[in-house]
Amino acid sequence: MKSCEDLTISQLHHALQSGDVSASEIASATLDNIEKSDPTLNAFTHVTRDRMLCEAAKIDRLRASGGTLPPLAAIPYAVKNLLDVTGEVTLAGASLNSSNPVAKTDAWTVSRLASQGAMLSGMLNMDAYAYGFTTENSHYGVTRNPRDISRIAGGSSGGSAAAVAAGLVHFTLGSDTNGSIRVPSSLSGILGLKPTFGRISRSGSQPFVASLDHIGPMARCAADLSQVYDAMQGTDPHDAFQADKPTTETFSRLTRGQQGLRAAVLGGYFSTWCDEDAKAAVQQVAKALEAQQEVEMPQAELARSAAFVITASEGGNQYLPLLRTIPGQFEPLSRERLLAGAMIPAAWYVQAQRFRHQFQQQVLTLFEHWDILIAPSTPCSATLIGQDIIRINDTDLPTRASMGMLTQPISFLGLPVVSVPIITASGLPIGLQLIAPPWREDLCLRAAWALEQQGLVKVFTSPVTA
Amino acid sequence: MTEIKNMTKGTTVTDWAAYTRQMEAVLGLELDDARRQEVLVQFSRIAQMAEPLMALPLDSRLEIAGVYRA
Numbered sequence: 048m049k050s051c052e053d054l055t056i057s058q059l060h061h062a063l064q065s066g067d068v069s070a071s072e073i074a075s076a077t078l079d080n081i082e083k084s085d086p087t088l089n090a091f092t093h094v095t096r097d098r099m100l101c102e103a104a105k106i107d108r109l110r111a112s113g114g115t116l117p118p119l120a121a122i123p124y125a126v127k128n129l130l131d132v133t134g135e136v137t138l139a140g141a142s143l144n145s146s147n148p149v150a151k152t153d154a155w156t157v158s159r160l161a162s163q164g165a166m167l168s169g170m171l172n173m174d175a176y177a178y179g180f181t182t183e184n185s186h187y188g189v190t191r192n193p194r195d196i197s198r199i200a201g202g203s204s205g206g207s208a209a210a211v212a213a214g215l216v217h218f219t220l221g222s223d224t225n226g227s228i229r230v231p232s233s234l235s236g237i238l239g240l241k242p243t244f245g246r247i248s249r250s251g252s253q254p255f256v257a258s259l260d261h262i263g264p265m266a267r268c269a270a271d272l273s274q275v276y277d278a279m280q281g282t283d284p285h286d287a288f289q290a291d292k293p294t295t296e297t298f299s300r301l302t303r304g305q306q307g308l309r310a311a312v313l314g315g316y317f318s319t320w321c322d323e324d325a326k327a328a329v330q331q332v333a334k335a336l337e338a339q340q341e342v343e344m345p346q347a348e349l350a351r352s353a354a355f356v357i358t359a360s361e362g363g364n365q366y367l368p369l370l371r372t373i374p375g376q377f378e379p380l381s382r383e384r385l386l387a388g389a390m391i392p393a394a395w396y397v398q399a400q401r402f403r404h405q406f407q408q409q410v411l412t413l414f415e416h417w418d419i420l421i422a423p424s425t426p427c428s429a430t431l432i433g434q435d436i437i438r439i440n441d442t443d444l445p446t447r448a449s450m451g452m453l454t455q456p457i458s459f460l461g462l463p464v465v466s467v468p469i470i471t472a473s474g475l476p477i478g479l480q481l482i483a484p485p486w487r488e489d490l491c492l493r494a495a496w497a498l499e500q501q502g503l504v505k506v507f508t509s510p511v512t513a
Numbered sequence: 514m515t516e517i518k519n520m521t522k523g524t525t526v527t528d529w530a531a532y533t534r535q536m537e538a539v540l541g542l543e544l545d546d547a548r549r550q551e552v553l554v555q556f557s558r559i560a561q562m563a564e565p566l567m568a569l570p571l572d573s574r575l576e577i578a579g580v581y582r583a
Binding site: 355384 | 532548554565567575
């Protein structure tokens with residue numbers, strides 16, 4: 048039998064059902080691997096050992112009694128440390144939260160996964176407050192990229208990406224306000240799903256920008272991503288931002304692949320602000336999905352600006368009281384950025400929110416002709432840790448703010464996206480966004496699955512040892 | 514206060530230092546010179562982003578993309 052981390056969720060489920068492996072064995076192996084790898088990677092801020100062993104014992108008892116195993120039984124996972132976990136402090140990457148009381152209940156998504164049998168191994172590192180794209184955290188350390196440990200894993204869900212890429216868990220949860228699932232998925236060479244805005248409950252997560260925050264899964268293949276996404280769908284009456292939409296099961300639709308999918312490449316802004324590796328990756332995916340036409344998303348650059356203004360303003364306001372009282376406890380890399388955001392004139396913020404409406408009306412017409420739009424997830428592959436500048440389109444750009452410049456217009460629209468990794472000529476991965484119409488997560492997951500069937504997308508684990 | 518850049522007409526003044534100093538007082542913040550300078554750098558970056566956005570004419574009936582439901 049292959050080692051557990053090389054199996055998909057379905058394969059591991061089958062191995063558990065047939066008695067080839069027990070949940071307790073999976074849990075112990077997972078915890079051992081984390082213990083060996085994490086001193087180098089720094090993906091975890093906290094390992095929930097006792098909880099994981101408890102959840103494993105429960106699954107083993109259920110199996111021994113002949114009970115039906117739930118779909119995610121004994122699947123190891125971990126969550127970005129901005130989702131509440133019962134009995135643990137939610138840090139949101141910020142040491143100023145470290146003396147907060149522990150969470151009394153699980154976040155809605157964590158509770159759904161627990162009810163489906165998944166085993167929580169721990170909570171993951173991130174950029175402080177989810178404000179950044181590099182997971183270079185002054186208080187909790189930098190998370191290293193398993194594909195090359197001298198490089199960033201991306202952010203803000205950097206721990207979530209690194210844990211999956213290193214094979215420590217089958218999937219993780221991240222959050223995406225401006226690209227924080229898609230950017231680290233791109234740089235760490237895994238798949239990430241940012242669902243439609245309002246699709247998945249955010250209850251029990253530390254908010255950053257209420258107008259833009261999404262929760263979503265990260266994994267090594269489309270089937271795993273789809274199964275986890277399906278498990279997290281459902282109505283949460285306590286989340287005022289959740290949309291009143293019926294759930295759409297995706298897993299059983301995957302094998303339809305690209306059948307009938309009309310794909311096009313996003314040009315203009317998206318092809319201007321990326322390097323040659325990203326352009327080559329777009330061409331490969333376009334060929335595989337038979338996307339022969341390039342289309343424009345008008346005003347994409349303005350959309351990025353509007354997302355930037357909304358983020359700065361809501362994020363700044365969120366932390367203003369603590370910026371007044373305990374500024375010394377803030378992440379120095381983002382403290383003044385938050386303060387500047389709190390000073391934004393209301394007219395700019397309202398203009399950005401009104402423009403969001405106009406932009407949505409313009410862009411939705413594209414989906415009358417197309418089911419999937421293709422664009423790079425990041426302007427380039429992973430940069431070296433501490434590298435402040437990336438040079439794109441003959442322009443020097445600040446790394447921390449610019450790695451998400453191609454994801455921001457898409458999350459501003461709230462569209463569902465799967466980021467799939469392609470290996471570039473340099474050997475480093477880069478992600479491609481497969482963007483679908485609102486509420487059609489099934490379409491971008493099918494496109495990702497089709498690329499796997501063609502052998503273009505294939506994720507291996509990169510084990511890291513001390 | 515010194516001139517502030519006119520964000521609707523896109524004219525040229527760029528003294529965000531005066532604006533951020535005033536906001537520092539309005540928001541009850543106490544910054545040293547180094548932090549004040551960094552706030553200015555960050556605010557100027559946001560202002561640069563906001564300029565074309567504020568220059569964009571929007572239909573007078575266009576409402577915000579809100580989600581509030583009573």
